[in-house]
Amino acid sequence: MQSVLAAFPRRPLTLKPGRSATGGWVLAILGLLLFGGFLVLVGAQIAPEIRDDLAIRDTARPAPQVRVNGGRCRSRLFMFQDCEVTLTWRGKDGTGTRTMSYMFVEPHMGSWNVMPMMDPARPDLVSTDLGIERLTNRIVTAIGAVIVALALIAGGFVAARKAQRISGEVKALSGRVLEPVPVAFDGWGQQTWKIRDEHGTAFEWPVGKKDKPFVLDEQRGLMLALRPAEGGPAFPLDEKLRFVTLSPEERAAIRQAGGLPPT
Structure with missing residues (x-):
């Protein structure tokens, strides 16, 4: 787990939510x-x-x-x-x-x-x-x-409004220096992932149906997330690291540290 955390670049990162708010408004x-x-x-x-x-x-x-x-x-x-x-x-x-x-x-x-x-x-x-x-x-x-x-x-408009709010939270995190942290995976919602940080604060983020979490410790139920160094919302990452903009070399190094084959 520590090798994965150490492999992440310490620079501003652009985040991409697994599911945009546009689809929610269309539905x-x-x-x-x-x-x-x-x-x-x-x-x-x-x-x-x-x-x-x-x-x-x-x-x-x-x-x-x-x-x-x-x-x-x-x-x-x-x-x-x-x-x-x-x-x-x-x-x-x-x-x-x-x-x-x-x-x-x-x-x-x-x-x-x-x-x-x-x-x-x-x-x-x-x-x-x-x-x-x-x-x-x-x-x-x-x-x-x-x-x-x-x-x-x-219900459709409430869900779309919630997705819009979450999209705004992702934009607020994007472009900042983020650090990798382990978070507890609390399961799936309705096309969402539910996670919890070390302080017990819960977060829920929209994802696609086929997205899989980047698992750090399966026995302890920990997955990989990013958050600002000064603290704040933890944003979960998928197994293919598509939710964050990385160079091919950075992505390959992180996946290799996690024991995953390069994409």
Whole structure:
């Protein structure tokens, strides 16, 4: 271990985080577009359909003049059902078409039969027995799905903001005279390494999925890190020493001191 520490150059070093903050922001924006689109669907279609079914659930009757013009259900994870039914009808005011979208949680036990329903007093509010019978289920499912979507959107931006903050910490360390130190490897987070210095101070840094730590003492769980001589955050290094800018000769000398083949 001491030979590895001694092999490091004592000069300003440029650090490169294993994973940049840009990827986190890209994922956060993609999550916003994906789950935001789902929220728009809930607000524009699913919520109005639930509102209409609440209005007629006690007065709806079978509507033989309404036809089921098409429909399908998709089952996800066996329990989550996503159904779409298209209804068409002809009345004194002309023809009409309405496509209903249903989300509910129920074991998938085969296909469902659908009967058109209508409130005789409000013939424009057509529905189906499938939707009305599962109205409470649909309400709970929609509320739960909205909560999950909002949590995922918020989580994506929180993670991106955290990666941005860590990237700033790396920039603050970069370009300074740094010294090699052993730190305890506390394991992996979500594409992060968790480390702890000799004072017990914990740090967490973003890394790539394929990155491996530069191990100094496997039995003691120690890995290689860099930090300012006057103290401060310890920045972990990977086995290939890609997280720090070194000359080929410096990299080869450090890896040789650690018993690793040259890259």
